Amino acid sequence: AMGYFNGKFIHSSDLVLPIEERGHQFGDGVYEFIRVYKGRPFMMNQHMERFFKSADAIRLNIGKTAEDIIAIVEDLIERSGETNCDVYMQATRGIAPRNHLFPNVEASISMTVKPFKLISDDIRAVGATVKLLPDERWQHCWIKSLNLLPNILAKQEAFEAGALEAVLVRDGFITEGSSSNFFIVKNGEILTAPATTHILHGITRMAVKEIALDLGINLKEQKFTPHELLAADEAFLSSTGLEILPVTKVDGQKIGNGRPGMVTVTLYEEFLKRV
Ligand code: PLP
Helix, strand or coil, X not given: CEEEECCEEEECCCCCCCCCEHHHHHCCEEEEEEEEECCEECCHHHHHHXXXXXXXXXXXXXXXXXXXXXXXXXXHHHHHCCCCEEEEEEEECCECCCCCCCCCCCXXXXXXXXXXXXXXXXXXXXXXXXXXXXXXXXCCCCCCECCCHHHHHHHHHHHHCCCCEEEEEEXXXXXXXXXXXXXXXXXXXXXXXXXXXXXXXXXXXXXXXXXXHHHCCCEEECCCCHHHHHCCCEEEEEECCCEEEEEEEECCEXXXXXXXXXXXXXXXXXXXXXX
């Protein structure tokens, strides 16, 4: 796959990082993950807005404008020759001798472009299984930080239990997935955790809100418990990679009739028209 690091276009497997790079040593940076459909990045402006918000939140000066970043992304996509692909980008506090204090250097910017793989039709048809796990993350989950250890550990634990995603529970309420937002449907109404500091404000979540509004489906940003999930008619996940994915099993228990629900399927059909 193609990559980019600090002004150079490279192969994504090239060795380019000095050992003393703060993303590498501290996870001192932020990132975005953007899907490109038929050559067009989906909701690029929203991704850029979140990227800069995350950077501001950790007092990182990216040193480029959103327009600069978009120009690099477009260049990279063109060089890659891909049309249906994922762009990963990160900005870190740069290259400097290891020291916790902020260095006085420019941010590092890196990117990769890879063809994307859609979730298999089989999983989509049957619906995903998820595992409930404690949300052990910090208080600033709205920042798309490189520090993903709690997310990684939760996802791995879910995977080893035969689930596709870990759904996290903080103080008795469901927050989100380890790398996705989470929704339930009850009596035709969609519920998802409010966009507080305890969840990532997903771009696909934003798309779900827009679609629900356009289709006249009520969507409430309201917290709910694992108990409410188990009593729901439907459940689904949203993320750039999973798009809108039905969830039909939680910790071995069926949701609703155990098949992808009508509201979820309708939202996904509308989503596909927009990408
Ligand atoms: N929540 C978390 C913790 C994530 O890591 C992600 C995406 O990677 C999401 C939600 C979904 O966000 P988006 O729809 O912007 O991909």
